[in-house]
Amino acid sequence: QEKDKYSGVVEDCCCDYETVNQLNEQVLHPSLQELVKTPFFRYFKVKLWCDCPFWPDDGMCRLRDCSVCECPETEFPESFKKPFIRGLSSDDLACQEGKPEAAVDRTLDSQAFRGWTETDNPWTHDDETDNAEMTYVNLQLNPERYTGYTGPSARRIWDAIYSENCPTYPSKQLCQEERILYKLISGLHSSISIHIAADYLLDEANNLWGQNLTLMYDRVLRYPDRVRNLYFTFLFVLRAVTKAAEYLEQAEYETGNPMEDLKTQSLMKQLLYNPQLQAACPLPFDEAKLWKGQRGPELKQKIQGQFRNISALMDCVGCEKCRLWGKLQVLGLGTALKILFSVNGEEHLSQTVSITSNGRFETSHSNFLFYL
Ligand code: FAD
Secondary structure (H helix, E strand, O other), X not given: OHHHHOOOEOOOOOXXXXXXXXXXXXXXXXXXXXXXXXXXHHEEEEOOXXXXXXXXXXXXXXXXXXXXXXXXXXXXXXXXXXXXXXXXXXXXXXXXXXXXXXXXXXXXXXXXXXXXXXXXXXXXXXXXXXHHHOEEEEHHHOOOOOOOXXXXXXXXXHHHHHHHHOOXXXXXXXXXXXXXXXXXXXXXXXXXXXXXXXXXXXXXXXXXXXXXXXXXXXXXXXXXXXXXXXXXXXXXXXXHHHHOHHHHHHOEOOXXXXXXXXXXXXXXXXXXXXXXXXXXXXXXXXXXXXXXXXOHHHHHHHHHHHHHHHHHHHHHOOOHHHHHHHHHHHHHHHHHHHHXXXXXXXXXXXXXXHEOXXXXXXXXXXXXXHOO
């Protein structure tokens, strides 16, 4: 019965569930596990300390370090003294950041990492212009896992994402493009929940981590839609990777460590031109059939604005490690959206997705691989 729920072609895509499982097990997962360890992919340049553009008064961003918990009361910002800030108690907010498992480890390897440049992406909210405020985070030291971020603060973000930016589903009135935005977000949500369940703090007193299968079932597996949306998102991103293959093959993965960088390039080629991938799922998603008809351009602008809002909402996530992974994954999806919907043809890719003047790869290019 479980098998029947996930057989046939993934809705709105061009490959079936079994093929995706096989490809993932035999080709994609092993290659990506190697790639994410390379210096080029293990560092993420990010501005973690940002103003939340939607709830400016709630003090969310003043929670950068939880030293606020330790200050004498006279030093607290006014907003922390109020018992409720737009429905959230200051305890809700302050303690999210206070959990050690939610904090980002900023220790970097001794290997210096030279800066990448950013280019505009119409699908994402770009507040990352000031290099001085950006840090490199070693993702290997900061795996996506349970952090204890929960309650009204987390719920408010998901509610805003679903109700303000992403129309209710299922609805007969939704056109395919709107449905796709919903499915990408729901797939992202499933992925976050699965990461929480796969690496969970089982026993706080003994710092024991492991799988929480009940949580995985309760949040994702018992809802076939959420599983299907995860598959959809996977294939959507995979299509962006295959569309950008030529570009990804030629890009310079330069981090100042020639041996490691050569390895990155060779792993990338193995992934992009894997014969099994090309034979089993040559076109994971067909972007060419979207944005047709008279309403196309207007619809694209609307959905682009909605996704930009979702990306801006990541600055309001009140837990540092969740913000890190939220930003990375939304930037990754935004890059996939750009490759599939804002770039015409292969020859355009090198200009608009942009190899920078010094030949360096833009940060967001690499992030979308993390989504797989
Ligand atoms: P939530 O996951 O908060 O879900 C809220 C509601 O959304 C559900 O009741 C359901 O109606 C709906 N919903 C749930 N899943 C789906 C889906 N796949 N598709 C459609 N609708 C759905 N916590 C961590 O421990 N570690 C993290 O790294 C982390 N990262 C986060 C990143 C972001 C951007 C956000 C917003 C939150 C993050 N969280 C993280 C918090 C986590 O996602 C949950 O909000 C929290 O664990 C509380 O879960 P919950 O059971 O209340 O349901």
